[in-house]
Amino acid sequence: MSDAFRNRADAGKQLAAALERYAGRKDLVVLALPRGGVPVGYEVASVLRCPLDLLLVRKLGAPHNAELAMGAIATGDALYLNDSVLRALxxxxxxxxxxxxxxxxxxxxxxxxxxxxxxxAVVEGKTVIVVDDGIATGSTMHAALSALRNRRPKQIVVAVPVCPAGIEARFESVADDFVYVMQPDWFMGIGQFYVDFAQTSDDEVRACLAAAQTFQQTTPPGDGGGARTASPEGGPV
Known part of the structure; x- marks a missing residue:
């Protein structure tokens, strides 16, 4: 593994390898955070041979610094506020x-x-892997998990390609497992760990969802995932 992912598809493939212990489970669902988490989640769902759906969430950018998250909202009126950021600013x-x-x-x-x-997607009583292209402050993921808890999954797994060292401790009360590929000591932003971190478009999100429907429908019952599928970006997965 290098110190940077080529793109989100590459990050998703590496993350899927880190999630290998979940392969073959019949109760598995991948929920990706749009937009950047969707290409990553597609690769994970493709390898694990499970449904892919969205967990919609929006970062609340701080005044005069939209990139700094002071909180986040998610579908279902879920709200998470980062009190330390609110106080500091x-x-x-x-x-x-x-x-x-x-x-x-x-x-x-x-x-x-x-x-x-x-x-x-129905997630009640299921193991849900929540995927994004990375975690910085954790506000967006926290809001997403708050919304997800209301849908009563059996188990929640947070899965990201990259995150700051030690941030998993912030999720101990809201997630059952925390999986990552890289956790560098020096962390300025998610984009520094991608060669190509271009913004994901709405069309790319829709393409990933459509492709996921195709491989879910064509996977024979009991298939362990040995078949190769085409990714939305082209080429074999």
Missing amino acids: HVSEQQVADAIARERIELNRRELAYRGQQPP
């Missing part, structure tokens, strides 16, 4: 409310654009 209640309202619009847009009228 002296963020007002009105600024938080404005950010929530703004991101709620985009969350609803993506729900319609990606899922249409299709209902979310």
Whole structure:
């Protein structure tokens, strides 16, 4: 393994290898965080031969620094606020409310654009692997898991290609397992660990979901995942 992933597909393949112990389970579902987590989640679901769906969540960017997460919202009115960031930046209640309202619009847009009228995957009583392209502060993932808990899964696994050292401790109360590929001591941002970290488009998200439907439908019952499939980016998985 190098110190950088070629792209999100490469990161997904490496993450799938780290999740090998979950292969073959019949109760398995992969939920990917749009948009960047979807190409990663596609590769994981392809290798593990399980359904792929979305867990919609939006970061709440801090005032004057949209890249810094002061919290996040997710489908189902789930909200997570990073109190330490709020205190350090002296963020007002009105600024938080404005950010929530703004991101709620985009969350609803993506729900319609990606899922249409299709209902979310059933996760009650199942093992759910929640995938993103990386974790920085953890706010986005925390909001996602808050929403997911309300759907009563049996087990929640957080899985990311890269995250800061020691951050898994923040998820001990909300996740049953935490899986990663790289955990560098020096961490400035997720993008520094990708050669290609171009923004994932809505079309790419839809392509991943469509491709996942295809391989799920064509996988014979009991197939352990030995067949190779075409990835949305082209070429064998």
